[in-house]
Amino acid sequence: xxxxxxxxxxxxxxxxxxxxxxxxxxxxxxxxxxxxxxxxxxxxxxxxxxxxxxxxxxxxxxxxxxxxxxxxxxxxxxxxxxxxxxxxxxxxxxxxxxxxxxxxxxxxxxxxxxxxxxxxxxxxxxxxxxxxxxxxxxxxxxxxxxxxxxxxxxxxxxxxxxxxxxxxxxxxxxxxxxxxxxxxxxxxxxxxxxxxxxxxxxxxxxxxxxxxxxxxxxxxxxxxxxxxxxxxxxxxxxxxxxxxxxxxxxxxxxxxxxxxxxxxxxxxxxxxxxxxxxxxxxxxxxxxxxxxxxxxxxxxxxxxxxxxxxxxxxxxxxxxxxxxxxxxxxxxxxxxxxxxxxxxxxxxxxxxxxxxxxxxxxxxxxxxxxxxxxxxxxxxxxxxxxxxxxxxxxxxxxxxxxxxxxxxxxxxxxxxxxxxxxxxxxxxxxxxxxxxxx
Amino acid sequence: xxxxxxxxxxxxxxxxxxxxxxxxxxxxxxxxxxxxxxxxxxxxxxxxxxxxxxxxxxxxxxxxxxxxxxxxxxxxxxxxxxxxxxxxxxxxxxxxxxxxxxxxxxxxxxxxxxxxxxxxxxxxxxxxxxxxxxxxxxxxxxxxxxxxxxxxxxxxxxxxxxxxxxxxxxxxxxxxxxxxxxxxxxxxxxxxxxxxxxxxxxxxxxxxxxxxxxxxxxxxxxxxxxxxxxxxxxxxxxxxxxxxxxxxxxxxxxxxxxxxxxxxxxxxxxxxxxxxxxxxxxxxxxxxxxxxxxxxxxxxxxx
Numbered sequence: 001x002x003x004x005x006x007x008x009x010x011x012x013x014x015x016x017x018x019x020x021x022x023x024x025x026x027x028x029x030x031x032x033x034x035x036x037x038x039x040x041x042x043x044x045x046x047x048x049x050x051x052x053x054x055x056x057x058x059x060x061x062x063x064x065x066x067x068x069x070x071x072x073x074x075x076x077x078x079x080x081x082x083x084x085x086x087x088x089x090x091x092x093x094x095x096x097x098x099x100x101x102x103x104x105x106x107x108x109x110x111x112x113x114x115x116x117x118x119x120x121x122x123x124x125x126x127x128x129x130x131x132x133x134x135x136x137x138x139x140x141x142x143x144x145x146x147x148x149x150x151x152x153x154x155x156x157x158x159x160x161x162x163x164x165x166x167x168x169x170x171x172x173x174x175x176x177x178x179x180x181x182x183x184x185x186x187x188x189x190x191x192x193x194x195x196x197x198x199x200x201x202x203x204x205x206x207x208x209x210x211x212x213x214x215x216x217x218x219x220x221x222x223x224x225x226x227x228x229x230x231x232x233x234x235x236x237x238x239x240x241x242x243x244x245x246x247x248x249x250x251x252x253x254x255x256x257x258x259x260x261x262x263x264x265x266x267x268x269x270x271x272x273x274x275x276x277x278x279x280x281x282x283x284x285x286x287x288x289x290x291x292x293x294x295x296x297x298x299x300x301x302x303x304x305x306x307x308x309x310x311x312x313x314x315x316x317x318x319x320x321x322x323x324x325x326x327x328x329x330x331x332x333x334x335x336x337x338x339x340x341x342x343x344x345x346x347x348x349x350x351x352x353x354x355x356x357x358x359x360x361x362x363x364x365x366x367x368x369x370x371x372x373x374x375x376x377x378x379x380x381x382x383x384x385x386x387x388x389x390x391x392x393x394x395x396x397x398x399x400x401x402x403x404x405x406x407x408x409x410x411x412x413x414x415x416x417x418x419x420x421x422x423x424x425x426x427x428x429x430x431x432x433x434x435x436x437x438x
Numbered sequence: 439x440x441x442x443x444x445x446x447x448x449x450x451x452x453x454x455x456x457x458x459x460x461x462x463x464x465x466x467x468x469x470x471x472x473x474x475x476x477x478x479x480x481x482x483x484x485x486x487x488x489x490x491x492x493x494x495x496x497x498x499x500x501x502x503x504x505x506x507x508x509x510x511x512x513x514x515x516x517x518x519x520x521x522x523x524x525x526x527x528x529x530x531x532x533x534x535x536x537x538x539x540x541x542x543x544x545x546x547x548x549x550x551x552x553x554x555x556x557x558x559x560x561x562x563x564x565x566x567x568x569x570x571x572x573x574x575x576x577x578x579x580x581x582x583x584x585x586x587x588x589x590x591x592x593x594x595x596x597x598x599x600x601x602x603x604x605x606x607x608x609x610x611x612x613x614x615x616x617x618x619x620x621x622x623x624x625x626x627x628x629x630x631x632x633x634x635x636x637x638x639x640x641x642x643x644x645x646x647x648x649x650x651x652x653x654x655x656x657x658x659x660x661x662x663x664x665x666x667x668x669x670x671x672x673x674x675x676x677x678x679x680x681x682x683x684x685x686x687x688x689x690x691x692x693x694x695x696x697x698x699x700x701x702x703x704x705x706x707x708x709x710x711x712x713x714x715x716x717x718x719x720x721x722x723x724x725x726x727x728x729x730x731x732x733x734x735x736x737x738x739x740x741x
Contacts, residue, residue, distance in 0.1 A: 107492045
């Protein structure tokens with residue numbers, strides 16, 4: 001009797017335990033298996049002013065960066081004051097959960113009204129009709145002028161001639177350096193004249209007493225991508241082929257990996273470990289994007305010892321840059337109000353306020369200068385200077401997948417198990433396989 | 439219609455039946471909605487190539503399974519998962535048994551110790567992992583600090599492919615053994631004093647008592663502990679997810695099946711392939727549990 005009870009308990013436990021692994025999966029798949037093709041963008045209703053004047057409309061505005069939320073709240077308050085009847089509810093969800101949340105929202109039909117879009121994901125959302133086509137709104141707007149934004153960023157959010165996002169900001173990658181250590185070692189501070197050789201020599205001179213000269217982590221955007229483009233190489237060609245087997249790319253990777261292999265850089269892999277290493281004085285130089293600015297400004301050690309400069313050059317100057325945009329859900333219940341808010345965020349006035357508050361580098365022409373004066377701890381002008389020769393972060397329809405495949409291949413070069421050329425060619429074939437299935 | 443006789447059910451019996459169903463309904467519904475339906479949905483989904491946002495799924499038959507068999511990473515994950523189980527289960531159960539026996543004796547402050555050992559089970563795995571990450575940190579971690587103070591070489595706990603899985607197993611053992619210990623302790627306390635007194639009179643030593651009286655009498659609980667710990671270990675995910683990135687050199691040697699399922703389903707948005715991976719896990723667990731139930735007859739004593 002006891003035996004049978006135990007058995008049945010076990011069977012229950014087994015099925016319970018196994019299936020907890022799957023529940024998260026089955027949960028948000030209401031219509032799987034229906035072989036319906038991706039639906040075209042649904043025309044949005046135009047009769048939104050259904051006589052509900054006086055009623056308050058609350059817009060859900062989703063963002064992933066908690067550092068920017070305070071400044072955005074100030075902007076939202078000012079917007080609410082100027083636009084009676086519209087309330088803005090800011091939802092902050094961290095980067096990786098943000099996309100899980102948005103995916104679930106898109107599948108279940110409950111997307112936020114206005115939200116941030118990224119180059120990695122725009123294709124999936126735009127091609128599946130999840131975003132509102134902004135063409136007519138932009139054409140009839142006297143506040144949003146796309147020609148005032150960097151063309152590269154506008155293009156990211158344009159899918160088949162339709163604009164699905166209004167640019168918000170841009171980011172570039174800077175060379176952060178420890179002034180104190182440079183002074184002690186008698187090395188001149190980095191500037192726009194620096195070449196790869198200067199960087200290498202400085203790294204060598206600064207590596208001593210348990211401190212590494214540089215931080216060269218296995219990271220694409222805040223790492224080797226910049227060097228690939230400085231050397232005239234590429235990550236993805238115009239006809240959607242991998243650039244990892246390009247001799248120029250391999251040369252850049254060889255230069256970059258050498259820092260680790262020669263002991264000038266610690267072997268650092270995780271994102272958290274990277275920031276930790278620079279903030280604890282483990283390395284004298286490091287590459288970090290402009291979005292780290294508020295975190296670094298708040299860190300006493302960084303504020304006291306560090307400053308930032310433009311990246312060095314080889315064949316040419318280059319820094320990877322990327323920009324976010326504001327997108328509106330295809331099925332928002334308040335398209336007019338959502339547009340009014342998006343329009344404000346993309347207007348000259350809104351973009352200048354965005355810069356003044358130091359939220360991020362505003363994408364609007366000239367507004368970036370206001371952003372520069374919002375921070376006097378570091379030489380943040382370097383970030384803006386690099387836009388002139390910035391290269392848009394490489395992307396395609398399946399960016400995340402081939403980026404991970406490339407990491408998987410390149411790891412072995414960083415640990416020294418495989419030489420760079422072989423690792424790069426592995427990365428190229430893995431990436432091409434993914435690109436072929438796009 | 440012929441030969442069919444209607445049975446009149448007395449009103450009282452009806453009432454009892456209704457009450458019975460009513461009382462089990464919450465559990466039944468929960469199981470059905472959260473467990474049983476998803477099992478079939480997962481099986482169904484594993485036959486499709488996923489379209490974006492749950493739309494446009496294409497039927498590919500066993501395509502995902504063919505891909506799975508040819509995917510070296512999946513087999514690495516199977517090996518890692520099994521190795522993790524082999525590392526965690528025997529050690530954590532043995533440790534749980536030893537401590538349970540010690541606590542079952544006349545120790546002062548038994549309940550304090552019991553609480554201390556049980557705490558890892560209550561703490562959120564994410565928080566536990568954060569603490570362990572600090573301990574394991576190659577440059578600033580406590581463990582490496584102690585090692586260097588002792589004149590030993592620091593170990594790259596989370597990035598060395600040879601060590602990564604061991605580091606993760608240590609966390610696994612530390613987290614689970616307290617729970618197992620409490621189960622075993624409860625079972626130990628059910629053993630009647632008479633057996634020990636009788637064996638004392640017969641002149642059995644403490645060691646002999648442990649192997650001849652204690653162990654056979656806790657085998658039913660031991661069996662339960664083994665089966666549940668194995669299943670739990672096979673599903674290891676959160677610790678690895680929080681500690682090992684795809685850029686980590688130890689990734690290939692630590693990635694578990696559930697982690698791979700997560701990456702494919704939620705990172706690469708390929709839910710079909712992710713489902714196929716989790717079905718493979720289900721089959722593995724079923725095979726292992728089948729053999730355990732077979733073996734049960736050989737070594738488990740029911741009083």
